[in-house]
Amino acid sequence: MPVNTRRAALRIISEVEEGGYFNLILKRELKGMEEQEKRFTSALCFTTLENLRRIDYVIDAFTKGKRVHAFVRNVLRLGVCQLLFFESVPESAAVNESVKLMEKSPKRQLKGFVNAVLRQIALRAGDLPYPSREEEPALFLSVMYSYPLWLAEKYIREYGMDFAEEMLSYKKEGADTCVRRNARKVTAEQWENKLTGAGFAFFKGEYSPAAWYIRNISAVDQLGLYKKGVLTVQGEASMLAVEAAHIRGGEAVLDVCAAPGGKAAYAAEFGPSRLVAQDLHPHRVKLMEETFARLGVQAETRVADAAVPIPKYYGAFDCVLVDAPCSALGLLYRKPDIKGNKKEEELAALSAVQREILETCSRYVKPGGRLLYSTCTISRQENGENVDWFLERHPEFAEGRLVDHISEKLINRAKGGRIQLFPHIDHIDGFFIALLEREGEKQ
Numbered sequence: 001m002p003v004n005t006r007r008a009a010l011r012i013i014s015e016v017e018e019g020g021y022f023n024l025i026l027k028r029e030l031k032g033m034e035e036q037e038k039r040f041t042s043a044l045c046f047t048t049l050e051n052l053r054r055i056d057y058v059i060d061a062f063t064k065g066k067r068v069h070a071f072v073r074n075v076l077r078l079g080v081c082q083l084l085f086f087e088s089v090p091e092s093a094a095v096n097e098s099v100k101l102m103e104k105s106p107k108r109q110l111k112g113f114v115n116a117v118l119r120q121i122a123l124r125a126g127d128l129p130y131p132s133r134e135e136e137p138a139l140f141l142s143v144m145y146s147y148p149l150w151l152a153e154k155y156i157r158e159y160g161m162d163f164a165e166e167m168l169s170y171k172k173e174g175a176d177t178c179v180r181r182n183a184r185k186v187t188a189e190q191w192e193n194k195l196t197g198a199g200f201a202f203f204k205g206e207y208s209p210a211a212w213y214i215r216n217i218s219a220v221d222q223l224g225l226y227k228k229g230v231l232t233v234q235g236e237a238s239m240l241a242v243e244a245a246h247i248r249g250g251e252a253v254l255d256v257c258a259a260p261g262g263k264a265a266y267a268a269e270f271g272p273s274r275l276v277a278q279d280l281h282p283h284r285v286k287l288m289e290e291t292f293a294r295l296g297v298q299a300e301t302r303v304a305d306a307a308v309p310i311p312k313y314y315g316a317f318d319c320v321l322v323d324a325p326c327s328a329l330g331l332l333y334r335k336p337d338i339k340g341n342k343k344e345e346e347l348a349a350l351s352a353v354q355r356e357i358l359e360t361c362s363r364y365v366k367p368g369g370r371l372l373y374s375t376c377t378i379s380r381q382e383n384g385e386n387v388d389w390f391l392e393r394h395p396e397f398a399e400g401r402l403v404d405h406i407s408e409k410l411i412n413r414a415k416g417g418r419i420q421l422f423p424h425i426d427h428i429d430g431f432f433i434a435l436l437e438r439e440g441e442k443q
């Protein structure tokens, strides 16, 4: 593989390290490359970021904890990544190509150091000094699967070591994109022909009747069917959250954390007479309006803080969706660039906001109506504990029968009105869904 691929990879991981968006930087750097070069560069960056803690642990062990300049560390990271995870790259190429990256750099005087460190690591590749699973279980999980130590400790505490390891070691297989048919633009009968006509290989989702997976597509927003609004990209777990709300034709529906509009657009398919979709951030409301325009969805959109009461909404909605801002731990398995940066303090702060939003928005539910609380996280603090807290304060609400509104394949996993989905068990995003019903006769 020519040196330009590794140079591009070096620029990408350096920029991500400085806070840049992986997908955007990757897209820029891949422009103009041959297909094979694109595949190698993407895989090298993805694998390096996905295994960053493990790679750094190895580098630190072989540089005896010395401070290593950021540029040199990134060169070493790419080299170690190839040595540990790329069987197709010979050891000599992994080392020599890394040394070449040093040659034209301001740190070229350290190319001997890079050469020596990588050669030592190559020699010990089958026998690296990782932490012991028995003696330091949390450190072992954190290093081997490259997650923050606090998260490994939390998962061990909440789920036990074996389950925690299954969660943290899970990797997304394949490159399938989950999409939803937009019933406004294409009938169920036309749908498969449309996908076939566009040359896609595709298959149906396992849980949601609306979920379809298209194999190996990139730049979805450039596809004709996407631009025309025939399909939209949405995770299957997110579809399940909307289905759990069992919205019926003619109902008034409010989505209080709605941008960029995925769930609200799906909610529209169930024929509400009124759909209000709001979000805190004006730029995200704009994105949502673009989504709705593309899909032909009619909704009242608004910028609003869901924690601040709107008295005219009291008792006005049959169904209120609270798809709360959350720590997104359920998505980390497919987000190599952010999985290592999550901060524990975030969780308590988010839980407080989620409670405020639940408290405020529960008032908008009509007697006999539903409050659907969802997050894309795996954190009891943000999920079950919030629902317990809410139900304790609101005896007028009770858990609904989620089993009536969720795929048969998930019935055993639902407890009362709630379900926690796990990527390593369900092979979809790690969502939490809770269906809460307000007592009283539906008018």
Ligand SMILES: C[S@@+](CC[C@H](N)C(=O)[O-])C[C@H]1O[C@@H](n2cnc3c(N)ncnc32)[C@H](O)[C@@H]1O
Residues within 6 Å of the ligand: 238, 256, 257, 258, 259, 260, 261, 262, 263, 264, 278, 279, 280, 281, 284, 304, 305, 306, 307, 323, 324, 325, 326
């Ligand atoms: C999980 S995302 C929503 C995804 C959306 N429901 C969908 O399916 O496309 C959470 C949203 O909550 C918004 N948000 C954060 N704090 C909020 C608040 N206090 N009030 C309203 N929206 C808020 C964020 O801007 C973000 O768009």
